[in-house]
Amino acid sequence: MEGWGRRVVASALAAALALTFAGCGSSARFGIDRCLPAPLEVAPSGPDAGTTVTVSSPAAECDLGYSAGHTYSVTLVAEGVPGTPGTQTPPVEVEVAADGSFSVPLAIPDDFPRGDASVVVTGSPYDECGKDGTGSCAGYTAAVRVR
Structure with a gap:
């Protein structure tokens, strides 16, 4: 009977660990419903310096709670030396629809550094990431490679 009891305890612990790891990084396991x-989307995905890209996002699958006039700030940031800020474009403000969708042109200056860069959007729920102990804090970004 002692061997049977150990197997039950071991099985219960294994199940608990599996459930814990399956929910790792998820706010759902804390009962928090986060809408992001x-x-x-960035088109074209491999732009040339001196051109314009279109940065957009379709409607969210949930209610973001945006009221009329909600805006995002969109910039393109070159990958810099680790620990230092990279070159970036001036921010472009864009009005966001209540469903979270938007589209905005973003000009890339002729002298923008070639190579890896990120489109960075601020003003969304991603900015709140981590304040309540949930989420990955990855940010609202998209990778591009400027040619």
């Missing part, structure tokens, strides 16, 4: 915008 849909992923960013």
